[in-house]
Structures are given as structure tokens and as C-alpha cells.
Amino acid sequence: MVYRRSPLMEERLANNRDRILLATRKLVAEGGFREAQIAAVAALAGMSTGMIYRYFPSKAELFVEVLGDAVGAEIELLSEIAGGPGSATERLSHALTCFVRRALRGPNLAYAFVFEPVDPEVDTARIRYRKKFGDVFKAILVDGIERGEFPDQDAGASAACIVGAFTEALVGPIGPTTRNIHDKERLVESIRSFCLRAVGGAFTQ
Amino acid sequence: MVYRRSPLMEERLANNRDRILLATRKLVAEGGFREAQIAAVAALAGMSTGMIYRYFPSKAELFVEVLGDAVGAEIELLSEIAGGPGSATERLSHALTCFVRRALRGPNLAYAFVFEPVDPEVDTARIRYRKKFGDVFKAILVDGIERGEFPDQDAGASAACIVGAFTEALVGPIGPTTRNIHDKERLVESIRSFCLRAVGGAFTQ
DNA sequence: TCAATTTTTGAATTTGTGTTCACTTTTTTA
């Protein structure tokens, strides 16, 4: 045996993997999964197509990882808010504005991640992640109902409605016309107040 | 010239066209656009693939027509409710329950029509139709705000939220488990009450 | 029935992409 992977090489390999993930994320953010073809990913990452397959067994698994990374980060943020201090109303309000503001920075990414189906394998993962978003909101709702902040309701259905409401309101106005900061904040506020009224919480702040 | 299309032939041609549309709609309802391949459509309609292209210039245009027909019917129903008698709250309530009940009968169709992207051409049409749904609800909201039934709000954003809320709540729980009629009615009621609270209307009926 | 014309067929072609693999280059250690 005359070859053993050196630490330097090890690092380069990890680097390559990251570059693939980064390139994919970038392409998806710009034009959805549709635009993230293996050839395009390879080109953007500055490597050959064959290279991709040293790191990922298939395009679907690459997509699932990119999706998971992005969604995971969002979920983590939201969970922190959901499990944090404050009334259920406050936490719901905070979680909503936080997510919507972030999504407005990269509308296509949000679209691709939350909506765009690709192939069955990725679709399955996407639905799982969507459900996770719902679970975060459901937890807040259940808590709020227990505390008497919100009227009794099907927390699961309401959570799904919330996820649907803000994604649709976000994705609908997608377009080349990047709206200015005022419009964005107005949209954030519209979505927030809609959802807060919807769950029946006292309309504060 | 010894051949002129007879009335009988004329009818057969129109019949063929209808059979293609029907077969496509059926396949889409069962498995989404993904399952509605030209070969499958042709097989179900009992004709050859080449035949399809005598009636439709491309698969995309066939899809757009199927989509338009189905959505058009729904829009017409909703518009009638929206423009009918009653308070804005009543009409919104009625429109919601009507649409959600209908969609629950064919969840896959609803999914394909409202969500599933296919190719850019169909996608464009789909977004247009989605917007139309929103417009119906927006009209009710604008009216309700004018009458003082609903608090002041961005009717466009709220309408988008409503469309998002019920589609997500509908599509989210899609699965092979056909839910029974009780669950369905409970879901209808959950969505209805969520949206009514959301627009701030007095919670009646 | 027959010739002109249209309708219908479905195998072949085209197209767009994901994936592979024989080959080249680079890295490692002796």
C-alpha cells in the first residue's frame, strides 16, 4: 500500500463536497431545481460531471441534502423562537415575521424548497420538511390553546393553514421586480396580522 | 374533389377531442401530470399517440386546456357565490366550504391543478389561475372591508393567504388513506373558521 | 367499385439529461 489519504487531501475532498452543495444551492435559488442540472452544477462548482458522483450517488440525493440543509437551518431558528420565552401570541408573531423576512431575501429558494416538486424521491423529503414547519407552529398553537390565549381549535389544521398562508403570500408575488423594503415590510405585517387574527389571539403589538 | 367531411365525421372528430381531454383529466386526477404521458393518454382514449397531435399542438397546450377547463368551472361557481346575496362574511364562508368540499372529493386533482408544476408553459397558466382564485376572494374582502364587516387590511395579501391556507390544509393531508366523511367535515369546518377569524369577521353561523 | 382525400397508426426519430467508465492527472510513499 503506497497511498494513504493525507490530511490536506482530506480537506480538499470535503471542500469539493461543499462546493457541490454550494453550487446546487445557488442554482436552485436562482431558477429552481429545474435549473440545477448536473452539468450546470458541475460547471458552477468548477469540476466535471463525473466528479459529482464521487460525492453523491444521484441527483435526487444531492437535492435532498441541499433541501435538508436549508430547511434544517430554518427549522432550528423557528424552534428556538417557539420554545423560547413569551406568550404564545408573541412567539407566533415572532416566528412568522422572522421566517417571512428571511424568505423574502431569497424568494425562489423559498419557492423551490417549500413548493416545487421534482421527482418522487425529493418530493417525499419536501413533504416531510413542510410537515416539520407545521409542527413548529402546531406546538405554539397547542400551548396557546392550553393557556387560554387562543380559542379551542384543531391545532394541526390551523398550523397547516398558517404554513400555507405565508408560503402562498410569499410565493405569489414572485417576479423579476424585486419589491422594495417598504413593500416587503408591509407584506410581512399583512401576513403576521392575518395569521394572528386567524388563530384568534388577542391582537397585540 | 371527391371527399368532403360529412357531419358524421365532423362529430367523430369532436368526439375524439373530447376523449383526449377526458382521458387526460382522468389520468391527472389519478396520478398528477406526471402520470399523464402522451402514450398513456392515447391508450386510455383508445387511440394512437400520433392522433393526439392532430388535436393538440403539444402536450403543454393539452395540459393548459385541461387545467383551464377544470379551474374555469371552479372559478365560475365561486364567482357566483361571491357576487350573490348575503353579507361578505356569509359569502366568504359559503365560498370556502363549497370549494373545500369539492376539492376533497378529488384531492389529487386539486393538488395537480393548484400545485404541481410541470413545464414552464403550464406553470405560467397555473399561476394565472391561482391568481384568479385569489381575485374572487379579494373581491369579497374588499366588499367586506367597505361595509365595515372586516377590519382594514391588505385585501390582496389576505386573499393570497386564504388561497394558501386552504390549499395547504387540503393538500398537506393527501395520502392513500381516504379520510371518512366525519374527518372531512371537521377539516372543512377547521379551514372555514380559521379563514373567517383571519379576516377578522364576526364569527357567525 | 374506384380513385381521391383524409384519418389513423405506431415504429422510428429527436431531445434532453442523468449516469457511467475508460482514460488522464495527481498524490502518496518508498
Add this chain to the structure above:
DNA sequence: TAAAAAAGTGAACACAAATTCAAAAATTGA
């Protein structure tokens, strides 16, 4: 430096699905 092994390449291949088109079947009017 040289041999062994791995990393890296990208043209070729595979595959699925839309589309075409030459030939076959059906229809029409004389």
C-alpha cells in the same frame, strides 16, 4: 524518481418521453 493508488475528466451511453412521418386504413362522392 518510480510505482501504486486515488482523484478527476468528459465524451459516450442510457433512458424516458415527446414528437414526427411514411405507410395503412377508412371515408367520401361519382
